[in-house]
Amino acid sequence: MKGMGMMPQHRRKPMSEINVVPYIDVMLVLLIIFMVTAPMLTQGVKVELPETTSEPIQADKDVESIVVSVDTNGAYYMEIGDEGGDPMSLPEIREQITKILSQRTNSEVLVRGDEHVEYGVVVRLMAELQAAGASSVGLITEAPSTDK
Template sequence: MKGMGMMPSNRRKPMSEINVVPYIDVMLVLLVIFMVTAPMLTQGVKVDLPETTSDPIQAQKDVESIIVSVDSTGAYYLEIGDQGSDPMTLPEVREQVAKILSERSNRQVLVRGDQHVEYGRVVRLMAELQSAGASSVGLITEAPGDDG
């Protein structure tokens, strides 16, 4: 005869283990997604920048820069923040920069020119940018490497 207030002994204990297999599946799917999309996030124009030593400019934190790139073939590209453009002509670049600067005149305008492009092409671009309303135009370069 068993005691009246006692619990039956055939009762199961609560399971204190968590099944983590679904979490591992989700993690692996996310890993594959990030591995596939990460190479697509880098955008821009392939430009072989000239190397020189210079002090970096102080970027304004709340203002996006306007970057105009000139590749080795002499094509112009306009980049604002993360948005790039298709190849443009010099008058198209001037028109687009003028529109952007009319909305917000304190944007920084930078030129990223390939080192193999004609010097006159970069100078003409800088003149067009200043006539479009850019108060100052900066040049983007790379620090010299050890091979040079």
């Protein structure tokens, strides 16, 4: 007679179910994050750019600027100081900019693009310049004429 006068002992079985409540919480948080960030990921937005005048950049005397120009035909030219050059390809521009910026880290890179050149040509040039090590690339513009 086992344990007379004592309450019989009941053994609890181990629980074999997974508690999914924390997983549901995580899923809901991720759902909210994706719902908030999804509208920000749109690639193309139609915009009408305003026409404004801008103040000229104050050039430092000790910083030599490198100007890369794109003409209406999509040909690239590189000017360092007062020296102009012959037409170059994008890989040649990238190679030259990489060499120059490895020697002179304080040089600024500016892009002068013809107004009739395709937007994609200028964007490809700017991407190559950044890949060559140019931390910031400026755009050269002219002030709008007042003879209207």
